[in-house]
Each structure stands twice: as C-alpha cells, then as structure tokens.
Amino acid sequence: MMILSFDSSRTQAQQLADQLGLPHQPVEVHHFPDGESRVKVPSPLPQKVIFCVSLHNPNQKLIELLLAIAASRKQGCREAYLVAPYLCYMRQDIEFEPGQAVSQLIIGELLSSRIEGIITVDPHLHRINDLSESFIHCKTTSLLAAGVIGAFLEKDNRNSDNARILVGPDAESEQWVKAAADTSGLPYCVASKERFGDRDVKVSLPKVDFQGKHAIILDDVISSGHTIQQAALALTEAGCSQVDAACTHALFAPGATAALQQAGVSKIISCNSIPHETNCIDLSPLLAEAVSKMAG
Secondary structure: OEEEEOHHHHHHHHHHHHHHOOOEEEOEEEEOOOOOEEEEOOOOOOOEEEEEOOOOOHHHHHHHHHHHHHHHHOOOOOEEEEEEOOOOOOOOOOOOOOOOOOHHHHHHHHHHOOOOEEEEEOOOOOOOOOHHHOOOOOEEEEEOOHHHHHHHHHHHHHHOOOOEEEEEOOHHHHHHHHHHHHHHOOOEEEOEEEEEEOOEEEEEOOOOOOOOOEEEEEEEEEOOOHHHHHHHHHHHHOOOOEEEEEEEEEOOOOOHHHHHHHOOEEEEEEEOOOOOOOEEEOOHHHHHHHHHHHHO
C-alpha cells in the first residue's frame, strides 16, 4: 500500500502514513495559464493506493483527484481508497427548490464509481442515515470525532479553574456534544436555534445555571461562525466566566475567527481535518485504524 496526496493535504497524509508505517508520495500537479491541471502520479504503484485529501475548497481538487485516480489505474493500482477527513458537497441532500442539483448524490455517484472505499469524519448527513446512501458503489466509513475531542477536553479540564460545561448550539449538535461529554466526563446541555437566513440566527439557551461556568460550545463545523457567535454572546450574558469553541471541521470563512473573538470566545479548538491555525487535535490515529480495517 502507498499513501498519495496533493500539496494542500501533504501534512495530513504524512501523519497518516506515519501511523500506518506506509510510504507517502506526492501527486504532481502543473497548472496551465487557463486553469487546467496536468496530473502525474508515481510510477509504478502498488496494487492498493490510499488518496488522502481534505476536500474543502473542492472544485479544483475534485477534478485533480479524479484525474489522479484514473492515472493510478494505469500504473498498477487495483484498489483505490479515498481518505477525505472533510468531505465536500454534503450540505445539499435534497432539492430544496425546483431545479436545484442534489450535490450530495451527484458527488457520491461520481466518486464512489471510481474508488473501492471512502473514509471521512463527521460528514453532513442530516437527512440520510448513512454515507452509503450517497456513495452507493463503494465501501464507506464515517468516523465520529467527538470521542477524540472529548479525550482532549478531559485532559485540558485539569488546567481549568472553573466548572466546565459543554454546550451544543442547536438540536443537530446534540449527537456530538453528548458523545464528547460521555468521553470527557463533563456535563452538557443543548441550546435551540432559529434561523432567519444564512447570516441571521437566534440562539436560546436552556434553563441551566451558567453563572461562573467555563462553557465550551461544540459543533461539527464552524464556517461563517454566526451560530457560535450568537451562542457565545448568550452565554456571556448568562454569566459564564469563559467561553471557548470546539469543532471537527475548521472551515472558517474570512472574518469568522475575528467575529468569534469579538463575541467573547477566548479559545478555539479544532481537529486537523482542515489545516487551520486552531488545529489542536490530530485525527490520524482514528483515520489509520479505519484504513487498516477497510483496506488492510
């Protein structure tokens, strides 16, 4: 087996290769002036190849990944697997308005017909039960990061002077918050959210005594940061002595980090599914175990 990666995921791929004791080689990409990509994989390749690429900022990455998978088949690869710590185009899982493309199904069909298996972490599966419903042609593994986040928070808890509590910003976050609470031993609660638009949300806290508490808001993705921002403002108003935020995927739109800090968030903790300055938690042991089970 061999790990292949692109420039944007080089560090993640090397960490995965180190965990598995496998060689790691780059996919070479040349960009032409008009934006086209020329892709070159190592030659020859072993029969099993693991492509490690986190698919944020996905459009160009998807094309280059598809080209690399096709090229690998001509260099000896018989089984191609994709480790995508962050998996793109999962938001649109139904046709919200007539004429909209259901991107989750389309990308699932596109990728799963070209690989033997996919491994990802906390994919956006709000209206389906399993990733296999979208990736119908290959094996699928969806990992939960809540356990490793909880383990990190349990260790970090020893350095906290105030009682800590995990807070889910909305009902959808409860699955992650509960799992992290089970691992860390910390109490948790879940707020409710009303959305009035992409950038207009209202977060209402449950009836919990937050006075003097150190709250950690936990969600799967921080993108615009508006939900976390509103939750942080509400928690500060409720008397929290400190408010932190934690997530699996640090997408962080421009200005999101500054907005969270202005809302009173002291510390931001994220997994390294997407390279970001807030990365504190390494997912490579979790991913390596899944690779061994699927492709080993």
